[in-house]
Amino acid sequence: MILAIVEHDRGTLNELTLQALAVARDLGDVEAVILGSAGAGLAEELGAHGVSKVHVADHELLADYGPDAWAETTRQLADAIGAEVVLAIGSDRGNEVMAHIAARLDAPMVANVISVTPGEDWGVVRVRWGGSLHEEALVVAPLKLLTVAPHALAASEVGGPQAEVVPFMPSLSDEGVTRVIDRATLAEGITLATAPIVVSGGRGVGSAENFSILEELADQFGGVVGCSRVATNNGWRPHSDQVGQTGTRVAPDLYIACGISGAIQHWVGMMASKKVMAINTDAEAPMVTKADYALVGNLHEIVPAIIEEIRNRRG
Amino acid sequence: MRILVCIKRVPAPGARIVVEPDGQTIDTANLGFTISPHEECAVEAAVQLVEQHGGNVTVMTLGPEGAEEQLRHAVSVGATDAILIPAGERDWDPQATARALTDAIGDAESDGAFDLILFGNESADSGGYQVGVRVSRALGRPMVNGIKGIEIGKGVVTLRRETDGGSELYELPLPAVVGVKEGITLPRYPTLRGRLASKKADVRTFEAGEQPGGQSMVALANPPEQVKQTVMLTDAAAAVDVMEELGLL
Ligand SMILES: Cc1cc2nc3c(=O)[nH]c(=O)nc-3n(C[C@H](O)[C@H](O)[C@H](O)COP(=O)(O)OP(=O)(O)OC[C@H]3O[C@@H](n4cnc5c(N)ncnc54)[C@H](O)[C@@H]3O)c2cc1C
Ligand SMILES: Nc1ncnc2c1ncn2[C@@H]1O[C@H](COP(=O)(O)O)[C@@H](O)[C@H]1O
Numbered sequence: 001m002i003l004a005i006v007e008h009d010r011g012t013l014n015e016l017t018l019q020a021l022a023v024a025r026d027l028g029d030v031e032a033v034i035l036g037s038a039g040a041g042l043a044e045e046l047g048a049h050g051v052s053k054v055h056v057a058d059h060e061l062l063a064d065y066g067p068d069a070w071a072e073t074t075r076q077l078a079d080a081i082g083a084e085v086v087l088a089i090g091s092d093r094g095n096e097v098m099a100h101i102a103a104r105l106d107a108p109m110v111a112n113v114i115s116v117t118p119g120e121d122w123g124v125v126r127v128r129w130g131g132s133l134h135e136e137a138l139v140v141a142p143l144k145l146l147t148v149a150p151h152a153l154a155a156s157e158v159g160g161p162q163a164e165v166v167p168f169m170p171s172l173s174d175e176g177v178t179r180v181i182d183r184a185t186l187a188e189g190i191t192l193a194t195a196p197i198v199v200s201g202g203r204g205v206g207s208a209e210n211f212s213i214l215e216e217l218a219d220q221f222g223g224v225v226g227c228s229r230v231a232t233n234n235g236w237r238p239h240s241d242q243v244g245q246t247g248t249r250v251a252p253d254l255y256i257a258c259g260i261s262g263a264i265q266h267w268v269g270m271m272a273s274k275k276v277m278a279i280n281t282d283a284e285a286p287m288v289t290k291a292d293y294a295l296v297g298n299l300h301e302i303v304p305a306i307i308e309e310i311r312n313r314r315g
Numbered sequence: 316m317r318i319l320v321c322i323k324r325v326p327a328p329g330a331r332i333v334v335e336p337d338g339q340t341i342d343t344a345n346l347g348f349t350i351s352p353h354e355e356c357a358v359e360a361a362v363q364l365v366e367q368h369g370g371n372v373t374v375m376t377l378g379p380e381g382a383e384e385q386l387r388h389a390v391s392v393g394a395t396d397a398i399l400i401p402a403g404e405r406d407w408d409p410q411a412t413a414r415a416l417t418d419a420i421g422d423a424e425s426d427g428a429f430d431l432i433l434f435g436n437e438s439a440d441s442g443g444y445q446v447g448v449r450v451s452r453a454l455g456r457p458m459v460n461g462i463k464g465i466e467i468g469k470g471v472v473t474l475r476r477e478t479d480g481g482s483e484l485y486e487l488p489l490p491a492v493v494g495v496k497e498g499i500t501l502p503r504y505p506t507l508r509g510r511l512a513s514k515k516a517d518v519r520t521f522e523a524g525e526q527p528g529g530q531s532m533v534a535l536a537n538p539p540e541q542v543k544q545t546v547m548l549t550d551a552a553a554a555v556d557v558m559e560e561l562g563l564l
Contacts, residue, residue: 009480067458095445106449110530182484183481261330288545292543294545
């Protein structure tokens with residue numbers, strides 16, 4: 001039996017969690033754990049995604065997120081129901097909670113798998129380098145602890161009946177338990193991760209001030225400006241604008257890369273874009289050869305010319 | 316304050332990662348090596364904390380002899396001393412890595428515990444998201460990963476983590492373990508004085524036996540690549556034509 005950790009935001013299931021459920025269903029009967037009491041209303045949707053039973057864990061220490069309490073609760077539940085696999089999405093929380101479970105059991109944990117083959121020894125394929133390399137590995141352990149790489153598989157409904165909801169009371173002590181003590185909410189709006197158009201700049205932009213033409217181009221479509229690590233490291237842009245392996249993953253309708261060479265660590269952050277347009281002086285740059293559309297030339301001339309052309313056409 | 320930062324030597328690939336024909340390693344013949352950006356920022360964060368509160372920063376790595384280069388780089392940007400756990404050219408699995416680091420930390424702490432141990436959020440190459448958590452558990456110290464803000468208070472450390480909609484605050488009693496994310500601060504470049512210090516620095520070694528865990532690598536492979544026919548655009552007007560076709564205007 002497979003125990004899936006469900007992530008939700010005040011009762012709305014995380015789309016990524018649903019992707020993990022698609023992987024879980026292929027491995028066997030799926031039960032889910034929801035930490036904190038807010039999630040009991042999710043039984044219908046989880047049922048539709050193939051979950052037969054939802055364990056709603058309730059405890060004072062689960063009132064807000066905490067890696068220790070989440071891990072300890074899940075470990076106790078997996079033990080109680082005889083789970084063979086515990087699985088979560090490879091999100092910040094999913095990976096963190098799974099690592100805490102693994103550390104408690106001193107058992108292996110495989111992060112960011114894209115396929116799982118059960119057997120005597122379990123075979124898995126996982127991603128390395130933020131997704132630019134695949135690793136085939138073997139896992140030997142009575143309880144397999146896996147996280148699923150985000151966007152490895154699409155979420156899909158299987159039309160199952162509403163999942164049965166059962167309460168679970170973990171036995172937790174607050175000694176040495178780490179949890180959120182306060183939170184701040186950002187102003188809502190279009191973010192880099194959700195913008196339909198991203199105009200990104202790299203070393204070729206040359207300075208913080210020069211990013212203003214990229215801002216202006218993004219403004220034409222209600223888009224957002226992103227950047228490469230060189231732009232961040234030079235202090236031209238904040239790290240929150242960085243796209244890539246150690247920055248934000250984006251998937252806009254159009255990604256316009258200005259003066260970015262297309263290193264693999266940048267590419268993994270934007271390869272999910274529907275269309276890529278490269279503006280670069282170097283026709284051989286990987287960003288140019290891998291893009292859908294490319295303009296070879298100086299971005300300091302091309303970007304203003306594009307803005308002017310858009311303005312002309314709009315009248 | 317005594318702070319330890321655990322860093323890992325990784326190759327710095329360019330546009331493509333080339334796997335050797337045996338599928339066991341990646342071709343590094345023409346590559347330089349670096350430490351992961353998260354860990355680079357962890358070193359910088361540690362150096363800044365020590366500049367504020369006094370103390371020293373130790374860096375530790377498990378890896379090939381060549382990893383001395385990354386330890387010395389950390390010294391050139393402000394770390395005080397360095398420990399290498401020789402492990403040969405092959406990656407150790409996450410459990411083996413964590414066990415060896417835990418042993419080496421125990422040895423380094425014979426004259427007192429580190430107040431803070433910093434890890435990267437995940438290693439750049441393997442990305443297992445677990446070595447730091449395992450070490451924290453073995454040491455019986457609290458740990459949070461993904462941290463973009465650290466402040467030291469009286470006997471506690473306050474940590475900030477960013478989430479989709481905002482941020483979360485954590486407060487841990489010291490000694491504690493923290494997984495740092497790039498963006499916490501900007502890493503500095505080595506100064507001339509730092510470079511000299513790094514040349515003279517004494518890199519201690521700690522021998523740890525390899526105690527493998529339950530995950531073993533079979534082979535590496537490149538994911539299938541989509542080959543695209545790039546449409547070359549001649550001028551700004553052609554680019555705007557495309558934007559129109561895509562329904563963006
Ligand atoms: C572990 C690891 C993680 C990393 N994570 C990230 C990450 O998350 N995100 C990231 O971006 N990088 C990341 N990097 C860094 C990455 O390897 C590259 O160094 C970086 O992406 C290069 O940035 P760039 O393309 O802006 O600069 P460069 O590679 O220097 O490219 C600049 C480009 O601009 C072009 N150009 C110059 N002038 C002009 C002009 N006037 N007009 C038009 N084009 C011009 C040049 O032809 C060139 O192609 C990581 C590296 C490592 C080792
Ligand atoms: N070989 C190593 N030597 C020193 N530190 C390491 C090593 N491997 C991993 N780490 C640390 O553990 C963190 C998490 O690694 P990982 O679990 O591989 O994602 C890294 O960011 C490093 O800080």
